[in-house]
Amino acid sequence: MPEDWTSYVETIGREARRASEALAQLTDAARSAALRRIASSIREHRAGLLNANAKDIDAALQSGLAPALVERLKLNDKRIESMAVGVEQIASQVDPVGQTIEGYVRPNGLRIEKRRVPLGVILFFYESRPNVTSDAAALCIKSGNAVILRGGKEAFHSNRAIVGVIKDALREMPSEAHGSAVGLTNAVQLIESTDRALVPHLLKLDRYIDLVIPRGGESLIRAVVADSTIPVLKHYTGNCHIYVDRSIAGMEQQVRDICVNAKTSYPGGAVCNAVEHILVHRDVAETMVPRICEDLKTKGVEVRGDERVRKLVVAEATTPQDWDTEYLAFIVSLKVVDSIDDAIDHINRHGSRHTDAILSTDARAIEQFTKRVDSASVIVNASTRFADGGEYGLGAEIGISTDKLHARGPMGAADLTTYKWIVTGDGHVR
Amino acid sequence: MPEDWTSYVETIGREARRASEALAQLTDAARSAALRRIASSIREHRAGLLNANAKDIDAALQSGLAPALVERLKLNDKRIESMAVGVEQIASQVDPVGQTIEGYVRPNGLRIEKRRVPLGVILFFYESRPNVTSDAAALCIKSGNAVILRGGKEAFHSNRAIVGVIKDALREMPSEAHGSAVGLTNAVQLIESTDRALVPHLLKLDRYIDLVIPRGGESLIRAVVADSTIPVLKHYTGNCHIYVDRSIAGMEQQVRDICVNAKTSYPGGAVCNAVEHILVHRDVAETMVPRICEDLKTKGVEVRGDERVRKLVVAEATTPQDWDTEYLAFIVSLKVVDSIDDAIDHINRHGSRHTDAILSTDARAIEQFTKRVDSASVIVNASTRFADGGEYGLGAEIGISTDKLHARGPMGAADLTTYKWIVTGDGHVR
Numbered sequence: 054m055p056e057d058w059t060s061y062v063e064t065i066g067r068e069a070r071r072a073s074e075a076l077a078q079l080t081d082a083a084r085s086a087a088l089r090r091i092a093s094s095i096r097e098h099r100a101g102l103l104n105a106n107a108k109d110i111d112a113a114l115q116s117g118l119a120p121a122l123v124e125r126l127k128l129n130d131k132r133i134e135s136m137a138v139g140v141e142q143i144a145s146q147v148d149p150v151g152q153t154i155e156g157y158v159r160p161n162g163l164r165i166e167k168r169r170v171p172l173g174v175i176l177f178f179y180e181s182r183p184n185v186t187s188d189a190a191a192l193c194i195k196s197g198n199a200v201i202l203r204g205g206k207e208a209f210h211s212n213r214a215i216v217g218v219i220k221d222a223l224r225e226m227p228s229e230a231h232g233s234a235v236g237l238t239n240a241v242q243l244i245e246s247t248d249r250a251l252v253p254h255l256l257k258l259d260r261y262i263d264l265v266i267p268r269g270g271e272s273l274i275r276a277v278v279a280d281s282t283i284p285v286l287k288h289y290t291g292n293c294h295i296y297v298d299r300s301i302a303g304m305e306q307q308v309r310d311i312c313v314n315a316k317t318s319y320p321g322g323a324v325c326n327a328v329e330h331i332l333v334h335r336d337v338a339e340t341m342v343p344r345i346c347e348d349l350k351t352k353g354v355e356v357r358g359d360e361r362v363r364k365l366v367v368a369e370a371t372t373p374q375d376w377d378t379e380y381l382a383f384i385v386s387l388k389v390v391d392s393i394d395d396a397i398d399h400i401n402r403h404g405s406r407h408t409d410a411i412l413s414t415d416a417r418a419i420e421q422f423t424k425r426v427d428s429a430s431v432i433v434n435a436s437t438r439f440a441d442g443g444e445y446g447l448g449a450e451i452g453i454s455t456d457k458l459h460a461r462g463p464m465g466a467a468d469l470t471t472y473k474w475i476v477t478g479d480g481h482v483r
Numbered sequence: 484m485p486e487d488w489t490s491y492v493e494t495i496g497r498e499a500r501r502a503s504e505a506l507a508q509l510t511d512a513a514r515s516a517a518l519r520r521i522a523s524s525i526r527e528h529r530a531g532l533l534n535a536n537a538k539d540i541d542a543a544l545q546s547g548l549a550p551a552l553v554e555r556l557k558l559n560d561k562r563i564e565s566m567a568v569g570v571e572q573i574a575s576q577v578d579p580v581g582q583t584i585e586g587y588v589r590p591n592g593l594r595i596e597k598r599r600v601p602l603g604v605i606l607f608f609y610e611s612r613p614n615v616t617s618d619a620a621a622l623c624i625k626s627g628n629a630v631i632l633r634g635g636k637e638a639f640h641s642n643r644a645i646v647g648v649i650k651d652a653l654r655e656m657p658s659e660a661h662g663s664a665v666g667l668t669n670a671v672q673l674i675e676s677t678d679r680a681l682v683p684h685l686l687k688l689d690r691y692i693d694l695v696i697p698r699g700g701e702s703l704i705r706a707v708v709a710d711s712t713i714p715v716l717k718h719y720t721g722n723c724h725i726y727v728d729r730s731i732a733g734m735e736q737q738v739r740d741i742c743v744n745a746k747t748s749y750p751g752g753a754v755c756n757a758v759e760h761i762l763v764h765r766d767v768a769e770t771m772v773p774r775i776c777e778d779l780k781t782k783g784v785e786v787r788g789d790e791r792v793r794k795l796v797v798a799e800a801t802t803p804q805d806w807d808t809e810y811l812a813f814i815v816s817l818k819v820v821d822s823i824d825d826a827i828d829h830i831n832r833h834g835s836r837h838t839d840a841i842l843s844t845d846a847r848a849i850e851q852f853t854k855r856v857d858s859a860s861v862i863v864n865a866s867t868r869f870a871d872g873g874e875y876g877l878g879a880e881i882g883i884s885t886d887k888l889h890a891r892g893p894m895g896a897a898d899l900t901t902y903k904w905i906v907t908g909d910g911h912v913r
Contacts, residue, residue, distance in 0.1 A: 157876065163865060165875050172887055173857075263887050278712055284888045285714070307910030314912035423905050424507075427603075435593060435908025444913070445595050445904065446587065457602055457693050457901040458714045459889040471887040474875065475853050478865025480737030482744035483874070 058251035065201055066261030068239040069174045073199035076240055077171055081148035087226055087237065088144035088191050092137040094222040095187065095215070099133050105214035106183065113207055121321030121382050125181045126207055136187045136215075139449055143191040146448040149467040150197045164477040169470045171197030173263040176255060177451070178277065180205035180269040186215045188449045190241045196469040199240045201255070201262070205269070206247040216243040256281040264469075268452040286464075289455040290379045291325035291407035293437045296396040296422065297345075298413030299336040305344070307434070308412050312345050314436040315410070316385050317352045323381045325453060326408050326440040330376065331387045332396045335361070338389045342366060346387065354383045361389035376403040393418050397425045404428060406455050408440035408462075429455060429462035488681035495631055496691030498669040499604045503629035506670055507601055511578035517656055517667065518574035518621050522567040524652040525617065525645070529563050535644035536613065543637055551751030551812055555611045556637055566617045566645075569879055573621040576878040579897035580627045594907040599900045601627030603693040606685060607881070608707065610635035610699040616645045618879045620671045626899040629670045631685070631692070635699070636677040646673040686711040694899075698882040716894075719885040720809045721755035721837035723867045726826040726852065727775075728843030729766040735774075737864070738842050742775050744866040745840070746815050747782045753811045755883060756838050756870040760806065761817045762826045765791075768819045772796060776817065784813045791819035806833040823848050827855045834858060836885050838870035838892075859885060859892035 076084070095102070106128040113123050154167040175198050179185050186204060193200035204212040223237045244251065256265065259282045267277040268288035278285055295315060301308055315328035333342055338361065346356045346366045357375055358368035368387070375386045376399070390396045400409050410432035411422040423431045430440040440463065442450025447465030454460045460468035506514070525532070536558040543553050584597040605628050609615050616634060623630035634642040653667045674681065686695065689712045697707040698718035708715055725745060731738055745758035763771055768791065776786045776796045787805055788798035798817070805816045806829070820826045830839050840862035841852040853861045860870040870893065872880025877895030884890045890898035 159874070159876055163869060163874070282708055284886065286888070304910060310912050311910065318913055423903075428903070430904040430906060433905070433907040435906060435911035436913050438913040439593060439906055439908070439911065440904070444589070444593070445906075446589055456714065458716070461901050462904045471891050473853075473858070474860040474870070474892045475863070476860060476865060476869055476875075477863040478869070480734060480741065481865035481869065482740050483748055483866050483868040 058248070058254045062251060062254040062258060065242055065244070065255075066174070066258040069199040069201050069242060070261040072237060072239040073171065073173050073197075075237055076194070076197050076199060079197070081150065084148075084194055084197065085144040087223060088140050088194060090226065091187070091191065091219050091222040092140040092144070094218050095133060095137040095140065098214075098218045099130065102133055102211070102214050102218070103128060105210040108210040109208055118207065119382070121323035122181060122207070124320050125323050126183065126211070128183055128211060132184060136184045139184065139188055140191040143188075143195050143449050143466065146195060146466060148195070149470050154472055161481065162479065163481055166475045166477075167472045168475055169467070170473050172469055172471050174199045174201065174261055175469065176201045176203070176258075176262045176265045176283065178203045178265070178267040178269060178273060179452075180273075181207055183208045183211035183215060185268075186212045186243075187219070189451055190216070190219050192449055192451050192466050193469060194240060196466040198469050199242075201242050201244065203244040203252075203255070209247060212243055213245065216241060252276070253280045256283060259283045266452060285456075286454050286459060287456045288452040289405045289407065290381070291327070291440075291453070292330070292377065292379045292403065292405040293326060293328050293407055293440075294330045294332060294396075294400050294404055294409045295328050295437065296390075296393070296400070296409070296411045297331065297333045297337060297341055298393060298411060298415060298418050299334040300413050300415035300418060301337060301341070302414065304412065304414060304434070305341065308341060309344055309348050311410070311412060311434075311436050313348045313352060315438055316349060316354055317383065318436070318438050321381075322354075322383050324438075325379075326437050327381075328410075328437050329379055329385060330403075331385060332390045332399060333362075333387060334393070334396070335389050335391055338362075339365060342387060342389070349385060352383075354385055357384065357386040359386075359388045362387045379405070393421060397422060401425075401427050407453065408432060408437045410435065410437050429453065488678075488684045492681060492684040492688060495672055495674070495685075496604070496688040499629040499631050499672060500691045502667060502669040503601065503603050503627075505667055506624070506627050506629060509627070511580065514578075514624055514627065515574040517653060518570050518624060520656065521617070521621065521649050521652040522570040522574070524648050525563060525567040525570065528644075528648045529560065532563055532641070532644050532648070533558060535640040538640040539638055548637065549812070551753035552611060552637070554750050555753050556613065556641070558613055558641060562614060566614045569614065569618055570621040573618070573625050573879050573896065576625060576896060578625070579900050584902055591911065592909065593911055596905045596907075597902045598905055599897070600903050602899055602901050604629045604631065604691055605899065606631045606633070606688075606692045606695045606713065608633045608695070608697040608699060608703060609882075610703075611637055613638045613641035613645060615698075616642045616673075617649070619881055620646070620649050622879055622881050622896050623899060624670060626896040628899050629672075631672050631674065633674040633682075633685070639677060642673055643675065646671060682706070683710045686713060689713045696882060715886075716884050716889060717886045718882040719835045719837065720811070721757070721870075721883070722760070722807065722809045722833065722835040723756060723758050723837055723870075724760045724762060724826075724830050724834055724839045725758050725867065726820075726823070726830070726839070726841045727761065727763045727767060727771055728823060728841060728845060728848050729764040730843050730845035730848060731767060731771070732844065734842065734844060734864070735771070738771060739774055739778050741840070741842060741864075741866050743778045743782060745868055746779060746784055747813065748866070748868050751811075752784075752813045754868075755809075756867050757811075758840075758867050759808065759810055759815060760833075761815060762820045762829060763792075763817060764823070764826070765819050765821055768792075769795060772817060772819070779815060782813075784815055787814065787816040789816075789818045792817045809835070823851060827852060831855075831857050837883065838862060838867045840865065840867050859883065
């Protein structure tokens with residue numbers, strides 16, 4: 054491994070830019086054909102992918118990785134099949150590239166069009182789940198972008214095997230599909246080193262890379278933001294809340310079901326849209342807190358509570374840090390609040406602007422909550438687990454943006470595009 | 484002036500955030516009423532604004548500022564009236580806030596809505612023209628955002644006077660219009676110092692500020708990008724091109740008119756969408772280069788040319804730096820190119836991704852140029868000077884983004900918003 058990463062990352066960036074230019078010349082039919090070939094290839098190489106994944110799992114168990122994270126890391130036949138299906142579904146999505154977003158003629162006869170075009174080159178940092186590798190590669194190809202992947206070290210062997218399969222499929226594309234001798238294989242590149250020292254070099258490649266998406270822990274994201282001269286779309290983890298309003302008459306069972314679903318429906322609770330904190334209005338605390346806690350404990354969830362919660366149920370005491378923590382595990386903290394304003398203020402102060410829910414039958418409370426809670430997704434009377442590109446009908450997602458610019462919340466293929474103004478006149482001068 | 488800017492910028496940021504929360508509670512009617520009050524106030528304080536501007540003009544003349552820049556800086560009755568009219572026009576625009584961008588019901592009955600909301604707090608760096616101060620303040624108020632303004636030192640007295648007038652108008656707003664004792668006066672704040680040392684402190688206020696828009700010279704923008712932990716939308720200057728294709732039979736006079744208009748229709752050529760470089764296909768060089776040059780020289784434009792141009796006309800020789808230079812003056816460089824591919828490659832290599840035009844009657848050439856030129860605005864058979872929010876029908880513009888994320892090209896009020904996903908269920912679990 055070289056100690057000076059400058060020339061290594063320079064090559065990666067230059068090749069990605071070149072591949073993005075080749076991709077931009079392809080029709081949607083050709084990009085989709087490439088994706089279907091990748092899906093077949095994933096199925097054909099199942100055994101190899103499982104072998105590579107086994108190395109990661111062994112290393113994870115030896116290093117004492119948390120069970121929920123080991124579970125996230127694991128591939129099996131079903132997960133490999135669902136990776137292939139995911140790539141096929143992305144192939145079948147409507148092509149966002151070339152869409153006219155707006156188009157009109159000005160009073161002077163100038164025709165104005167906003168036309169969707171690929172961003173160019175995307176640098177994607179992510180952690181743990183290997184299926185993210187194929188999803189991200191497929192979404193980028195679908196939207197006409199080249200991608201540079203930097204996965205977590207825990208999934209290193211799995212990611213390398215998946216990207217190998219993808220590149221083989223791209224290499225075998227008939228040349229008429231990409232029009233020239235320029236290969237598409239570098240449309241998807243993996244950083245083949247877990248050395249952190251190369252990251253700052255990557256983040257200075259603004260002449261080749263158009264967007265950085267860091268999806269993972271807060272320290273990773275802060276480091277990326279500090280070092281990057283490329284625009285960044287942050288994907289902070291989800292410190293998600295449910296607020297149980299005073300007005301829930303007739304929906305008590307729904308409240309209980311939603312709280313349990315939001316915490317436990319993903320294995321180990323290790324997912325960014327799982328609820329971490331439940332805020333209960335004082336008027337319904339006496340009836341609801343014991344029931345919610347019992348339901349959660351039955352499912353094996355550790356319940357923590359503030360002082361008022363602990364007068365109603367047996368629970369570990371929360372510390373101030375609890376309210377800023379995304380557990381990514383079967384742990385939840387409960388708090389009794391005096392008003393909806395207190396709930397909103399708590400969420401805006403401690404949340405991560407990801408996904409927060411209100412459970413209520415009161416239209417005015419719902420209006421106030423949806424207006425004032427400053428989060429990408431505000432959910433009414435449903436589980437926080439719905440905050441997801443697939444559930445929103447976007448197809449697969451590259452992630453869930455906690456930023457406000459460009460794309461907020463679940464990001465699909467269309468969010469990996471920009472637009473161009475095409476202005477057509479007939480000798481117009483101003 | 485304090486030497487440690489930390490507490491000064493902290494106060495500015497905190498007050499802006501607070502004002503943005505007050506603004507977010509206002510109806511469009513209240514925000515528009517505030518803008519109309521600002522417009523009246525600008526008219527009433529014309530004398531004061533002219534006095535303040537005279538100080539800047541004196542200083543500019545003494546410091547030997549370029550004539551075109553002095554011209555940009557100057558206020559007069561007509562320009563003050565057009566500032567007031569500009570604010571009124573923004574008041575009358577359709578309110579972008581609260582719009583449902585998309586809305587649909589999923590097969591499981593979940594209702595999904597993308598609803599437009601203000602970004603929050605915007606930090607705006609800009610140079611020279613004082614009317615930008617009132618335009619930017621009005622656009623931010625219209626879209627529900629608080630703004631922190633940092634103008635160029637040349638316009639310091641003018642900007643301070645304009646912001647003073649705006650704040651007075653906001654202070655006098657009847658309290659029912661903003662619903663609470665929280666004033667709106669800090670919705671618009673000016674950094675009252677030209678000390679560069681405070682800039683890095685401002686750029687770390689990511690807990691208060693949602694977006695930085697630097698509009699000005701390249702060194703300013705690079706410094707902002709390097710220091711900022713807040714997302715940045717860059718507004719680089721425009722190194723704009725016109726490509727005169729081989730197929731221009733019957734539109735020779737239009738070509739001449741467009742070249743002259745694109746260079747000379749703004750006083751001094753000191754505007755970002757003026758043409759700086761004209762690329763002429765070799766097949767029409769012999770006829771067109773002499774005519775274009777003559778037209779430009781008649782208007783007082785200095786013409787520079789490459790070797791092949793200088794075989795056809797008397798012109799200064801270009802140096803390699805010319806092709807990367809935005810003159811912002813009555814200077815233009817001409818070059819003869821062998822093909823449309825050469826023109827496109829030249830533009831993508833030397834341009835600033837701002838605005839580039841093709842003049843041609845050949846549909847295939849136009850298709851190739853609009854597809855491959857990687858610029859925010861690609862103009863066909865019209866002057867580059869049309870790249871402008873007003874001309875595109877956006878109303879006033881906060882600037883012209885040369886970035887690809889979030890907003891590209893001319894940015895209006897809607898580009899100062901983000902969205903929120905509002906997801907409504909009826910006890911839905913996943």
